[in-house]
Amino acid sequence: MTSPAPILHDERDTRPDGLPDGTVWPGPDMLVLTNRQIRSDTDLARLSRFADDRWDLNPGIFEGHARSQTLNFEIIPEPLRLATKFYIWQLINHPKARTLRRSATNRMALHSVEVLFYGSLQHVLKWFVGRGITEFCQVTNDMLWDYLDALDEDGVAIHKRYRRITEVRRLWVHRNLLPFYLRLPEAPPWDGEDTKDLLERTRGDRENRTKRISEQTMQPLLRWAIRFLEDFSEDILAAWDEYRLLRSRRPEHRRGQRRGRKSGELQADIKVLLDGLRRRGEGLPGSRREDGTLGPAWRHIASLLDCSVSIENTGSHRLIVESGLPIADDCYLDTPVTADLDGQPWHLRIPxxxxxxxxxxxxxxxxxxxxxxxxxxxxxxxxxxxxxxxxxxxxxxxxxxxxxxxxxxxxxxxxxxxxxxxxxxxxxxxxxxxxxxxxxxxxxxxxxxxxxxxxxxxxxxxxxxxxxxxxxxxxxxxxxxxxxxxxxxxxxxxxxxxxxxxxxxxxxxxxxxxxxxxxxxxxxxxxxxxxxxxxxxxxxxxxQGYAGSYEAGFLDDYAFEDWLFRMEGIAEDERRLLAGEHVSGPAADAYRYRVQAASREFAGRVLHSERHARDMLGNPLLQIHHGDGMTCVLNPAVAACQLRGSADDPMVTPDTDDCRPNCQCLARTDRDIEINKARAAELAEIINDTLAPPIRHTREKREIDRLLAIIEHHEHGARP
Structure with missing residues (x-):
């Protein structure tokens, strides 16, 4: 990693009027990435300059998986092209250039600059040029209101309208970094109104757009991936190693490195190759000619013998042509296929x-x-x-x-x-x-x-x-x-x-x-x-491992799913309460209150982010967890079980597998009682079995008595 030193030049005649203090003004030879870190392996001589119409951002992109990223200013209409280059250069290099979402010190990533350039800014600028604009200072507030009408008339999708409006706001926010002629009007665009009020619609792409993969698809996908790893990998590795060895012997990879042979050695190697093919019942490696007929694959044969492909034109090739072996329809590797699928080979011979x-x-x-x-x-x-x-x-x-x-x-x-x-x-x-x-x-x-x-x-x-x-x-x-x-x-x-x-x-x-x-x-x-x-x-x-650190992000995804799961549960709980479902247990009153209050509080609630979901999960109204034959109305301060997480963590949950009968968080719905009745019936069969060991009989009798007491209290105890 390094930072390129800017090329110095005389700016006395090029500095525009009204240039704010702290703003460096680029000349034609100024580096595009003057104030950005660049990769250590970058060829500095190839860095883009301001005068170039295509700026290469890749030297400043460190993510190994990132695609190539460049800015092509030829897509910007010529009247605003130079002004746009000055503006984008400041977004890239000015230390106080910022995003619109946080503080003035939060500078945009190069990838974000590229995204806004192609996704939104170019469309805004083309509309400006269509209205005769040649400098940003010529834009008026009335013109910006006309632009809103034009977005509507052109049927631009709502999320694209949001983004294009954002680019106008971004240009206005950076007016204090630019000279007079590159500044939008002093008054905030559209009188400072929020975009959602301007468009009278919320932005659809702000909702959760990531779709879950269905269980019917994800389960077999993962199963096959694991099958590749655990069953097929040895065969694939062996085939891949053989492929790389043979490929390294291809003439284009062995120029000047071919091993010399003594007289008769090549013929001996050919005999060994042919005997091996006969023994395995295989044909000569073959390839399909242009006329559709099969012929010996001489390049592959040369790799097998580690010799020059010119063997086709020597006397030694007769040993191969006149061997009497058939010609196979492909060039197969010697690697055997050892793994199977339910008794069948997972793959035939590997070409x-x-x-x-x-x-x-x-x-x-x-x-x-x-x-x-x-x-x-x-x-x-x-x-x-x-x-x-x-x-x-x-x-x-x-x-x-x-x-x-x-x-x-x-x-x-x-x-x-x-x-x-x-x-x-x-x-x-x-x-x-x-x-x-x-x-x-x-x-x-x-x-x-x-x-x-x-x-x-x-x-x-x-x-x-x-x-x-x-x-x-x-x-x-x-x-x-x-x-x-x-x-x-x-x-x-x-x-x-x-x-x-x-x-x-x-x-x-x-x-x-x-x-x-x-x-x-x-x-x-x-x-x-x-x-x-x-x-x-x-x-x-x-x-409880890596995701315990919130910057990992996975907790936010989990929180979103947890939120949806709990809201579905609250809706079902309320439906059953309204239908007359009875609830018993020490936390019965708390259960009824939380279900009714949560329905009022969260009905129709829109989440703005997964992290918002995580924060809201800490609301006590949502701390209802259905277990096996019981319902936990969680109060971490009195819970008898071992909690998952700390008591002040919004993601804390009870361990419903470790539920204690004396816990004050317990409630039991009619649904829970049905589960307990079924369990009691199973235990009754064990108790009535005369062959059951006495110790088991005693243990199960104690458990069935506990369950029957719970059922009796639920059905005949005090009701609200």
Missing amino acids: FDEAPRLARLLSTACFIIVAYLSGARVGEVLNLRRGCVSHDKDLGLWLVEGLYFKGAEDEEGNKIPEGTVREDPWVIIEIAAKAVAMLEQLHDSHVLFPNRLKPIKTKPGMETKRRGEARADRIIADDITKFIAWVNERCRQLGRKDHIPADAGGAVAPSRFRRTLAWFIRRKPRGLIAASIQYGHAYTQML
């Missing part, structure tokens, strides 16, 4: 060109496991490095160390572009640790999810705009789509029923994993993930 595809599928399977079962953000997973996993033997925890980017800020509130190492590592379960170990065997890259499994080699001075170290979000999303397609095609070929159904919410994007995991943990705490991974275990590992 040479199929090995990279299978290796990529295995890498994708490992991503699904790590991303889904860690709850980490997609970018955080894609930026994991080799050696990131460790095992704490004392705590029995698998830990993952890595970088986080969202929320990584310095003391002044500005984004730290290279990210920050998490103070608290993620806690994962063992299957995810195995996936990381597999990735470290699969390739030599220092990132776990490289864009290519074989590292890209570049010549000095030929650096690409983006190194492409880690896969981008869109690439891993495409990989997951291909993984699902491969699984479903294999299921079709083998007549299997465990294919991965399409999800009603659309493509299985990796950004959907966190919310899906939060849903499963909240809704199915005793359910099973594929291959006997228990959600209850994942809950303990994640919520």
Whole structure:
């Protein structure tokens, strides 16, 4: 990491009138990233200059999974192009340039600058130019009201209107950093009215847009990912190693490195190759010619023999052509297929060109496991490095160390572009640790999810705009789509029923994993993930492990799902109370009060963020937790069980598996009593069994007496 020194030049004739103190005015040769950190491997001679019409932002982008990011000013109409460049340069470099959401010291990330440039600002500026504007100072307040009408007349989607209005406000907010001719009118745009009041509509994209992946899709997806890791990986690794060995012997990779042979050695090697093919009942490696006929695949044969492809034009090739062996329809690897699917081979012989595809599928399977079962953000997973996993033997925890980017800020509130190492590592379960170990065997890259499994080699001075170290979000999303397609095609070929159904919410994007995991943990705490991974275990590992640190973000997703779950429960509880459901137990009155009060308090409530949901969960009205044959109306101060979390934590929950009969938080609904009646009936059968051991008979008799007392009190005790 480094910071480029600005190029000094004479600015006496170029400084505009009214330039505020503290604002540096760029000349044609000034670096675009003058006041930004840049990657240490950047070729400084290739950095973009102010005069360029295309600005390369990639030297200041540190996330390994980020796509290439540039600003193309040719899309801005010429009358406002230079003014726009001055404005954007200040957003990038001025120390007091800011976002619109926090303090004046919170400078925008380069990615955010690119997003606003293409997504909204260009459309605003094109409309200005259409009205004859050549400098920002020519914009009037009346014109801005006309712009609102134009957005409506053009039928611009509500979320796009919000963003375009925001860009006008951003230009106005930065007027004190710009010279006179680049300033919007002094009065706030639209008299300072809120956007929601201007448009009389709330912004749809502010709602939770991340859709959960349905159980019917997620379960088989994870099951197949684990199958790749635990069953197929050895075959795939062996095929991938053989592929890389043979590929390294290709003529284009061995120029000047071909091993010399003594007279007769090549013929001996050919004989060994042919004898091996006969013994295994295989044909010569073949390839399809342009006319559709099969012929020997000489490049592949040369790799097998570690010789020049010119063997085709020597006398030695006759030993091969006249061997009498048939020509196979492809070039198959020697790697045997050892794993099976319910007694059938999971794959037939693996062709040479199929090995990279299978290796990529295995890498994708490992991503699904790590991303889904860690709850980490997609970018955080894609930026994991080799050696990131460790095992704490004392705590029995698998830990993952890595970088986080969202929320990584310095003391002044500005984004730290290279990210920050998490103070608290993620806690994962063992299957995810195995996936990381597999990735470290699969390739030599220092990132776990490289864009290519074989590292890209570049010549000095030929650096690409983006190194492409880690896969981008869109690439891993495409990989997951291909993984699902491969699984479903294999299921079709083998007549299997465990294919991965399409999800009603659309493509299985990796950004959907966190919310899906939060849903499963909240809704199915005793359910099973594929291959006997228990959600209850994942809950303990994640919520009480790394997710105990709020900057991890997963708690917010979990809180949102918890909020939805509790609100659904409150609605059902109120419906049953109104229908006459009886409630007994020491907390019965508190139960009735909370249900009725919560319905009044939260009906129709809109959450603005997942963290808002987490904060609201601390409201005592929502502390109703239905267990097995009991309902906990939680009051942490008097709870007899072992709480999950501290008493002052809004995410605290009771351990309903450790419910104590004498707890003052207990209430029992008619639904709970039905469960207790069924349990008592099961115990009665055991007690009536004359062959039951006396000690068991005594124990179950004591338990059934307790249950019958609860039922009696509920049905015939004092009622309100």
